[in-house]
Amino acid sequence: MAQPLVSWERAKNVMPGGVSSPVRAFGAVGGDPVIIASGRGSRVFDESGGEFIDLLGSWGPLILGHAHPKVVEAVKKAAEKGTSFGAPTDGEVRLAEMITGALPSVEMVRFVSSGTEATMSALRLARAATGRTKVVKFAGGYHGHVDSLLVSAGSGVATLGLPDSPGVTDATSKDTIVAGYNSIDSVKEAFSSFPDQIAAVIVEPIAANMGVVPPVSGFLEGLRQICDEDRSILIFDEVVTGFRVGYSGAQGMFGISPDLTVMGKVIGGGLPIGAYGGRRELMEMVAPAGPVYQAGTLSGNPLSVAAGLAALEQLGNGDPYGTLDSLGRLLSDGLQAEAKNAGVPLTVQRVGSMMTAFFTDMEVFDLEGAKTSDTDGFARFFHQLLDGGVYWPPSQFEAAFVCLAHDDDDIARVIETASKAFERIG
Ligand SMILES: *Cc1c(COP(=O)(O)O)cnc(C)c1O
Numbered sequence: 076m077a078q079p080l081v082s083w084e085r086a087k088n089v090m091p092g093g094v095s096s097p098v099r100a101f102g103a104v105g106g107d108p109v110i111i112a113s114g115r116g117s118r119v120f121d122e123s124g125g126e127f128i129d130l131l132g133s134w135g136p137l138i139l140g141h142a143h144p145k146v147v148e149a150v151k152k153a154a155e156k157g158t159s160f161g162a163p164t165d166g167e168v169r170l171a172e173m174i175t176g177a178l179p180s181v182e183m184v185r186f187v188s189s190g191t192e193a194t195m196s197a198l199r200l201a202r203a204a205t206g207r208t209k210v211v212k213f214a215g216g217y218h219g220h221v222d223s224l225l226v227s228a229g230s231g232v233a234t235l236g237l238p239d240s241p242g243v244t245d246a247t248s249k250d251t252i253v254a255g256y257n258s259i260d261s262v263k264e265a266f267s268s269f270p271d272q273i274a275a276v277i278v279e280p281i282a283a284n285m286g287v288v289p290p291v292s293g294f295l296e297g298l299r300q301i302c303d304e305d306r307s308i309l310i311f312d313e314v315v316t317g318f319r320v321g322y323s324g325a326q327g328m329f330g331i332s333p334d335l336t337v338m339g340k341v342i343g344g345g346l347p348i349g350a351y352g353g354r355r356e357l358m359e360m361v362a363p364a365g366p367v368y369q370a371g372t373l374s375g376n377p378l379s380v381a382a383g384l385a386a387l388e389q390l391g392n393g394d395p396y397g398t399l400d401s402l403g404r405l406l407s408d409g410l411q412a413e414a415k416n417a418g419v420p421l422t423v424q425r426v427g428s429m430m431t432a433f434f435t436d437m438e439v440f441d442l443e444g445a446k447t448s449d450t451d452g453f454a455r456f457f458h459q460l461l462d463g464g465v466y467w468p469p470s471q472f473e474a475a476f477v478c479l480a481h482d483d484d485d486i487a488r489v490i491e492t493a494s495k496a497f498e499r500i501g
Pocket of ligand 1 (some may be wrong): 100188189191192194217218220279283284291312313315339344348349450
């Protein structure tokens with residue numbers, strides 16, 4: 076086999092941990108990461124010619140699979156016309172219209188370059204709109220590496236946040252209150268502890284960053300009601316779920332209207348993007364329409380917008396979400412059955428095309444539940460799959476994604492490989 080063009084040692088010499096984002100380094104499962112050379116459809120290929128069925132999907136954006144011809148064509152065309160102008164373009168208006176058309180709660184949208192930027196900006200707007208400082212987030216909820224959101228205390232009880240990372244000051248994190256996912260009581264407690272001080276509640280309407288944890292019935296409704304009563308801003312972080320669980324995101328699926336919505340991933344068709352949007356009177360507070368400053372040299376980048384438009388066009392035709400749901404069900408049912416046969420405790424939690432196979436025998440409702448998973452068992456599972464040509468996300472607490480490029484044969488091969496893995500683990 077050919078040697079990779081660049082070795083992992085060289086990567087680690089010049090980049091912290093050898094990567095541009097921590098989860099890529101296989102820290103949670105051990106071993107050296109695969110250095111990717113290319114991707115096509117449902118597959119990725121490494122530099123030595125190894126081929127993998129990809130269930131990472133670049134951590135969410137690639138709902139059409141790798142190098143989808145329509146997306147590639149759109150990006151090529153856009154690149155030939157110039158890659159950035161720092162001035163308004165047609166494409167960004169059309170993408171904004173597509174997004175506002177798909178999400179009834181979003182009347183106006185501002186494009187940024189990442190999900191992190193979008194959540195950071197949405198918080199600024201919420202604080203400006205309410206004149207308050209505190210924010211409620213949930214244990215196990217991830218909203219990018221925004222200072223004030225890099226906080227996650229024990230679940231269940233609302234507590235004042237302590238920072239997760241050095242470099243985040245106590246002054247920043249003290250305005251973050253951590254509540255338990257799926258626990259309306261912990262949110263009520265936060266609001267009664269800090270009346271008229273909470274600017275916003277930010278929530279993943281379907282949690283995806285402690286593994287996939289759907290909201291229990293009444294949870295999102297409860298958040299909506301509490302925010303209405305206290306005149307706080309409800310922010311749905313739909314960076315993962317937007318255009319992933321349905322064309323109108325999780326808010327369409329559950330019929331709940333947030334005040335602000337944060338997006339990213341799928342809306343960029345695999346290129347860098349983020350966006351936040353919501354009701355007109357809130358969004359018109361954003362500069363230059365209003366006083367809340369927020370800007371970006373490459374925001375609304377023509378290549379990202381072109382890729383996003385091409386992707387959303389595909390998702391707006393036919394029944395892609397029905398197809399994704401069938402593929403997702405096939406995979407989750409198969410994994411669940413094979414684990415049972417092998418006597419491996421496993422709980423597969425899935426919404427449409429996103430799922431997590433928790434190595435625990437209990438249903439997971441929050442971070443505490445997720446932590447009952449056998450992470451060593453998961454690490455062995457992950458490496459067995461990788462050896463068998465299946466690229467599963469390298470962490471127990473992440474979502475695996477099926478995409479429209481997967482077919483029944485791909486799924487059957489994943490299940491077969493997983494079956495062998497379960498037998499070895501069990
Ligand atoms: C990925 C993610 C983000 C951050 O987006 P980036 O583009 O990585 O900055 C925010 N929120 C959620 C729910 C995410 O999954």
